[in-house]
Amino acid sequence: MEYKTIARDGVAEEDIKKSRFICHIKRVETEEEARQVITQIKKEHHKANHNCSAFILGEKSEVKRTSDDGEPSGTAGVPMLGVLENLELTNVVAVVTRYFGGIKLGSSGLIRAYAGSVAHAVKEIGRIEIKEQQGIRLKLTYAQYQDFSNFLKNNGLSEVNPQFTTDVETEIFVNKEKTEQIIADLTEFFQGKASIEKSSLQEVEVPLI
DSSP: OOEEEESSOEEEEEEETTEEEEEEEEEOSSHHHHHHHHHHHHHHTTTSSEEEEEEEESTTOOEEEEEOTTSSTTSSHHHHHHHHHHTTBOSEEEEEEEEOOSOOOHHHHHHHHHHHHHHHHHHHHOEEEEEEEEEEEEEEOHHHHHHHHHHHHHHTOOEEEEEESSSEEEEEEEEGGGHHHHHHHHHHHTTTOSEEEEEEEEEEEEEEO
């Protein structure tokens, strides 16, 4: 399971030609969750002129929905969705609330405003990649363990929860595609004299620039 999403839930606000554009963006995993978020924001901003929305769900972005919520067709939800798609985000819902300030923006102006509101929010909040990593468990002598820090440093890895008894039992997590190579490198590093085995999988969040 690998996909990109927002680093956290957040809100960003912009004023465009006297109209307030407030973008709420949240992580969600189901269509029901996404619709609950939209409903809640509509309740909170029931006096707003529009609460337009877009969401994408699924590891392969299988589910996509948009709403213009009264704005001219194609000027809000679809541009918002386009930003999420271009940033390769999924499992995310964006709701842009507009309080009309008296100056009409025109179709192109609305498209820029709604797309820009989502882009601004994502830039403020940041993106992450969720990756599945493979655990590798090692059982080492104390002499081997003293050398293990060199291997970790050279490979940009860190250990998890080492246990010190008669031997040292410790664990590292690596990207799944690197598992066999790391095991081979560990076997060579310890000259085949260490106990090395695969353990559990875990999800990790890797920040994206």
